[in-house]
Amino acid sequence: MGVLKVFYFSSFLFSAVYAAQECSTSVCGTSGFAIRFPFRLQGTQPENCGYPGFNLRCNSQGVIILSLPYSGEFFVRSINYGAQVINLYDPFDCLPSRLLDFNLSGSPFMPSYYQNFTFLSCPSALTRSRFTPIDCLSNSTHTTLATSSITLVASMTMCKIVATLPIPVSWPLQYDEGFSSDLNGDLHLTWDVPNCVDCEANGGMCRFQSSSSQEISCFNDPQAGKNKGRTNFRIMSFFITIPAVVCVITLAIFICFACPRPRWGRTNAAWQNPTPAAVTPETATVTQGLDESTIESYAKVVFGESRRLPGPNDITCPICLSEYNVKDTLRCIPECQHCFHADCIDEWLRMNGTCPVCRNSPSPAHA
């Protein structure tokens, strides 16, 4: 079991270092934002650095381009990795003309909502001063309007209906009776798969587990901007943990064979209640593991069919990096709500009294 854990830790380290080298973040021209998993800059980053459907290109002007299978090329304004939103705009500055023939089939992206809009072509003389026209679809004699208001469409008897179709929107307008929109904002699209929301929220980054794998995992990347210090510390602590784990296991094996039994049961009073004389200033500052009764006092949960967990958790155990299976027993640390396989975290807490994700020390109140 212990040897297995050491293996897990070292394979975790190896793959994190491997992936960090292979898939460093990329930038395109002066556009100023990083391109990284699930996106990939074609021609710069290897294929396994991005998720299928998330390929981007960089043009000679340094603009990032996303190609949608049935709707052509859009320029990328920005990407929000934490919220999983990509903001697009039309290279020719006429998004409404693109929305008239918009189809997201075959791409991983979708809008937050669709809302039906009717496009109207009206005589310019009648409409210009009263409504917000779509300038790029209007000329001196005909003005194009778009509206989600059925009453407005019904009242505009002098206009010709061009089309009524679902338009991707961030938020459906509820009280827009009588108004028209020029639909000229950026197009905000989201994606569900791969889901890295929790990983990003915890300062990590998703990647494929290895160069040949299609499974994704959350890694704590030393390049992760604002969390740099914290993640460096975590990686360092793993480097320190491996020799420490080996030492502890060796020591434990030695003690098991060298000492007369029974000594190490849960009822050992000296272990649970050290006498005041035994607590010297040195021993008080050394990081120690928790005793069994403290560990046992932390809530256990059984991973259910809903495949959801409370708090800042995704469905992968941060210690062994395998996904939870339904009916797995997990244990959550009360202070920070981080959950793990019970077997994994119990072993960790026996050696180290802090949460392996956020380094919070469970408070003595729980002892």
Ligand SMILES: *[C@@H]1O[C@H](CO)[C@@H](O)[C@H](O)[C@H]1NC(C)=O
């Ligand atoms: C989008 O394009 C696909 C492939 O051509 C087609 O099957 C689908 O019906 C289209 N969807 C819409 C809403 O036009």
Ligand SMILES: *[C@@H]1O[C@H](CO)[C@@H](O)[C@H](O)[C@H]1NC(C)=O
């Ligand atoms: C848009 O209109 C179509 C047909 O007119 C209707 O089936 C669909 O439910 C409408 N969508 C929304 C979001 O209102």
Ligand SMILES: *[C@@H]1O[C@H](CO)[C@@H](O)[C@H](O)[C@H]1NC(C)=O
């Ligand atoms: C203005 O656009 C309409 C169609 O929207 C077209 O029929 C008309 O010929 C155009 N007029 C001019 C002056 O370009």
